[in-house]
Structures are given as structure tokens and as C-alpha cells.
Amino acid sequence: MSLEDTAEKIRTMEIRGAALIARAAVEALCKYGEGLGELALPEFKEELERAAGVLLATRPTAVSLPNAVNIVMKDVRNADTIAEAREALRLSSIEFIRDSKEALSKIAEIGARHIPENAVLMTHCNSQAAIGCIIEAHRQGKIREVYATEVRPRNQGLLTIRALNDAGIKTNFIVDSAARFYMKKVDLFITGTDAVTVNGAVVNKIGTSQIALAAREARVPMMVAAETFKFAPKTIAGDLIKIEERDSSEVLAKKIAGDLDNVTIKNPAFDVTPADFVDLIITEKGAIPPEMAYIIIRDYLGWEIGDFR
Template structure:
């Protein structure tokens, strides 16, 4: 259990960050926990697995990749512990293999949308988005990138380092310069923490204003997302919780203590309407956001009639 708790803490504190990486870490943690779980009764086994799953799921409320990965991993129909354990270990191995392959497939699919000479703007740090950008660059396309700082955690600093290591010409901008710099951009490419049934995009805070500026300037906006980032629960009308993070990510507590009339609001994500998104790139193809329900139904296998 300690190893699983350690992984949960790393997810909660953003030592492990990014929706895809969170999903993979959670699946692997649950697999390792089940491997060492020493119970003989199937009811006790299921109870322990559910408890472990809930610990992982509660670490980050917004990224649906996390509960989706956990649900996919823990799913089994066995009536005995040995069979259940084998099913879960198999589920995890398949999920992790497919997650790794998804990045490569999304890169190849998304790179077709990038043209020689394009300037690409990206936000935060998304392995999915970077897969598309780096694949296009490896194909010999002459591209450059404008990357935002992505405050307050400045995940953009991770992005520019990775782009630099690829050899891709990159410009770092402050978040508030997005609209000013949009005139130089051909395509906006971002990742996703969740996609709702109506095709709305939940991603790092600031994504919606970037997409709005792109829409205003008639620039294409692509979101790159594995199918496990689509949210089945939104079919039933559930809202995705927007995580509020600690004030000390924004301002030192000592300074805030001197300002009794000031409070800090620090949402980690925002919601971009589907009409601002031109295409969602997944490992199974490129789709308009209006096809989100089809993705949920056919690739997650969770239909409205099967949800309670």
C-alpha cells in the first residue's frame, strides 16, 4: 500500500503531472498493489481494490484520464481472487502498452495537419501535443513554436526545454501575450485533461483565452487527446470539477498574510467551448468535437444505458 500512497502523493503534488502520465502512473500503481495484495476472499479483495482505487482517483478531481485509467484497470468479472488478480494485471499491461502506442499514433495523425513553415502556439506541457509537433519536425517540416509560460506552475518551462532538446526553434511568451502574438501563428496545438460529451475541452487554465484569441484571428485549434481522456459521466449531466489549487502557488504566504483584504483564486483548469476547437486528434483518428459522444460510446464502451 505504501508504494500506492507514494504515487498518489506524487500525483497530488504534481510531481507526476500531465493527464496521460497521471493515468499511466495510476494504472501501474494499482497493478503493483494488486500483485502484492494478500487476501483470499473475493469480497475482501474487491473492497481493498476499491479503497486503493479511490485513493488514486481523489488526488486530482479534474483529469478524467485518472478515473478512466483506474476503472479500466480494476475491471474484472472473476469470482475468485486468483482470476481477479490475473484480470487486473492483464488490464494494466494492456492499458500501459496502448497508452504508449497512442502517443506515436497521435503524433503521426496530428502531424498531417501541420504544414511546412507553420508557426505553432502551445500551452502548458502536454506530451500528446509535443508528440504531434516533434513528429512534424522529424518529418523535415520547417516549423517553429511559441510556448506560453503557463503560470503559476510554469509548466511551459518544461515544454521549452523539451522543444529545445528536439532542436525546434522556440519562443517563450508570458501568458498575457497570447492575443498579441496570435497574428504570427498558423495553428494552436494543446493537450487535454478532459473532453466532455458535447466536445468541450477541459485543460490548463488559460487554454480558453488562447482558443478564443485563435478563433477571433481565424487560426486552427487542435486538441490532442487519448480516448481515455473523454468523460463518460458527462453523458448523465455530471459536471467536471475544476480543481482549485493552493494560494501559495501564486503568492508567498508571508506576503498574503500582510494583505487581510486580499484572497487568491487559483483554478488549475478552464473550459473551452467546442465551437473554438477545430479538431480533436486521438489515437483512433481526427474528429470534430461534436463526435465526442461517439468516442465515448465506441472506444470507452460506456453507453448511457449502462451507467447508473
């Protein structure tokens, strides 16, 4: 698959979910670099930066994408010879993909420890990291049942119920607006995330914050499964996470919406759940309260306050 094909698949959400986007981007970048013919070092670096730009322009919210590209490009940028740059690209790509897969199993193991016995869970959207925790807890005999939302407008809930069903987990499929109705039966609300800010706010699929609000009202804790590469370094300097606004036709077909001259159809793909509503974030390095997000950004992603002067 060419770089442009991967970018298009990310844009159209054929490839979706923050971790899968990051891995696909890294694979595409690596393959693109390997396909570049004889080039001098500056041209090689330039071509890769251009390719990285194409990938970064696909979807704005998942910080896993710029983080992954930066992790892979760091050694390439520092390389002194073309051979070094090519080797750096190959090795750092292999390493990122391996580490990100290992992170998922670690998160599943740690997350399952924080799921109570005989638990009723609710989840929103389709997160590999969150589903990993649920499946591991199920393997340990801890899950009674799961409520999974539909996730309008793109119906990612269908992917979630397929995964839970295949794992043999008793699952209830509900429309998004039924989340509060069922919250009283739930012990834990669990999601993944596209970005965690330095102050511990969690950016995830639209509707997450509404369900988090219902969970808080019902005194149901919220747990977020997040690889460390989902933490957003630039929020240290006050950068806000850009919320992707997708095409209105995802919400309402153009042939229906066409003559509604006074109606604007809004389609934000993500929302922000404040740290106050989040009880625990499960990373591959351990479970942390949201207030510790800066430690992850500093100690595991290598960014400091001074980097953004």
C-alpha cells in the same frame, strides 16, 4: 513506490499531465494488488476499491484517472475467483500502459498530418500528446517555429521548452499574457487536454480558453491532442467536470499574501474551452471534429446513454 507515495506525488504534481497521472495510477494499483497477501476474493476486491479511491481522490479534473482505473478494475470486478482477479489486474494494467503509449505515437502520426507546411505553432502547458505531434511534424520538416507559454503558476512551459529544445525545434518562450500579441504570427494553436466532454468542450490548463479566444479572433485554428481515455463518459448525463482549485500559495507566497486581509487569491488549475473554438481533436482512432465526442465515448470507451439512467 507505495500506493500512498504515488498518490502524494500526483497530488503535489511531481507526477503530472493527464496521461502520466493515469499510467502512474495504474502501475500503483497493480503493484498494490500484487503486494496483497493471501486474501479471499471479496476482501481482495474491497482492498483494490479502497486503493482506487485513494488514487481517485488526488486530482479531480483529469478524467484519464477514473477512466484508467475503471478500465483496469472492470475485469477485476467481474472475476469469479481470486486467481482470475489477480490475473485480470496484471493483464489489464499491462494492456492499459502499452495501449496508452501506443496511442501517443499514433496521435503524433495523425496530428502531424494536420499540421501545415512551414507552420508556426502556439502551445500552452505541457502535453505529451501535443508535443508528440509537434516533434513528428518537425521530423517531417514542417515546423518553422513554436511559441510556448510560461504557464503560471506552476511553469509547465519550462518542461515544454526543454522538450522542444532537445528535439531541435526553434522555440519562443512567452509569458501567458503575450499569447494574443503573438497570435497574428501563428498558423495553429495546439494543446493537450485533461478531459473532453460529450459536447466536445475541452478542459485543459488554466489559460487555454483565453488563448483559444485569441486564436478564434485571429482565425487561427485550434487542434487538441487527446487519447480516447481523456473523454468523459459521465458528461453524457450532464455531469460537469470538476475544476481543481489548488492552494493559493502557488500563486502568491503566504508571506506576501499574509497581511492582505481584503484579498482572496484564486487558483483554478483548469478551464473549459467550448467546442465552438476547437477545430479538430486528434485521437489514436483518428481525427474528429469536437461534435463527434459521443462516438468516442460510445464506441471506444463502451458507455451508452442508457448507462446513466
